[in-house]
Amino acid sequence: MRNYLSINDIDSLPDWVATARDLKKNPRQFDSLGRGKTIGLLFFNNSLRTRLSTQKAAMNLGMEVMVMNFGNEGWALEYGDGTIMDQGTSEHIKEAAQVVSQYCDIIAIRAFAGLKDREKDEAELVLNGFKKYASVPIVNMESSVGHPLQALADAITLSENEIDKKSKVVLSWAPHPKALPHAVANSFVKMMQLQDADFVITHPEGYELNPEITKGVRIEYDQNKALENADFVYVKNWCSYSDYGEILHQDGNWMMTKEKLGHAKFMHCLPVRRNVVVKDAVLDSEQSLVIEQANNRTYAAQVVLKKLLEN
Ligand code: CP
Numbered sequence: 001m002r003n004y005l006s007i008n009d010i011d012s013l014p015d016w017v018a019t020a021r022d023l024k025k026n027p028r029q030f031d032s033l034g035r036g037k038t039i040g041l042l043f044f045n046n047s048l049r050t051r052l053s054t055q056k057a058a059m060n061l062g063m064e065v066m067v068m069n070f071g072n073e074g075w076a077l078e079y080g081d082g083t084i085m086d087q088g089t090s091e092h093i094k095e096a097a098q099v100v101s102q103y104c105d106i107i108a109i110r111a112f113a114g115l116k117d118r119e120k121d122e123a124e125l126v127l128n129g130f131k132k133y134a135s136v137p138i139v140n141m142e143s144s145v146g147h148p149l150q151a152l153a154d155a156i157t158l159s160e161n162e163i164d165k166k167s168k169v170v171l172s173w174a175p176h177p178k179a180l181p182h183a184v185a186n187s188f189v190k191m192m193q194l195q196d197a198d199f200v201i202t203h204p205e206g207y208e209l210n211p212e213i214t215k216g217v218r219i220e221y222d223q224n225k226a227l228e229n230a231d232f233v234y235v236k237n238w239c240s241y242s243d244y245g246e247i248l249h250q251d252g253n254w255m256m257t258k259e260k261l262g263h264a265k266f267m268h269c270l271p272v273r274r275n276v277v278v279k280d281a282v283l284d285s286e287q288s289l290v291i292e293q294a295n296n297r298t299y300a301a302q303v304v305l306k307k308l309l310e311n
Helices: 013-025 049-060 093-103 118-122 125-133 148-160 183-192 223-227 290-310
Strands: 038-043 064-068 106-110 138-140 168-173 198-202 218-220 232-236 265-267
Touching (some): 038 049, 038 093, 049 064, 049 290, 093 106, 093 125, 106 290, 125 138, 148 183, 168 183, 183 232, 198 223, 218 223, 265 290
Parallel strands (some): 168 198, 168 232, 198 218, 232 265
């Protein structure tokens, strides 16, 4: 594996999950693997979990870590070929990626969708720019269209909670006051396509995800019907994909409650807005897996970094 950019870079999800679960038992068992190596974490957007868990994973492997809030501390980047840079951008991605490659053995990047221009977001200018011009491996810490470290952590959490082929997993849209990207939902769908389980997506009409990603997955517009006999319910907001970046409505009836959850386990990537996305009674119950999902972010990142270092 040269880079970890999407779920497609996972060659065997069961093997990766097993490795992560083994690392979790003894996180520092490979602490000489990264000795003398440096990872650079470049953030174009905010983070709590990704920033700290990726740093922790790198430290568990003996790596040095450099973190930069590129979005507000770096020079504004230019991405176009042949651009006359007489406007707001100060540095071209060609130099930036090559320069960071001199300091780092692995570069991890977070750059969210702008949610204004779908074509531009799907071009993944930051991630693909670094992939093209950097001379070291690139890790996606959430890009416009995917959050594969989160989805790998979710797979670890499902495994620990004994998902099997009889399990029913529901991805349920939730209301939110801000337009949020599709990245978490997209990667969760792609990860679930690698699982042998009954998987259903439920959302109001108009909130369909990219049909290329959901191809072959059951979509149920009736949330109550989708939730019948669910074992795991993953709740997440995303904005409209077809009416790109728009909030079509914020129907509070889609918020997850104890009654709707039934006996299922509750999952969310965090951060989460209490009593908008999900009721306190769910988050504070023993059915909630959110803290363990966040814990598993360390071991998801550690599997990825271990594989890149071994290469
Ligand atoms: N789930 C997740 O990526 O959290 P952060 O945005 O806090 O990193």
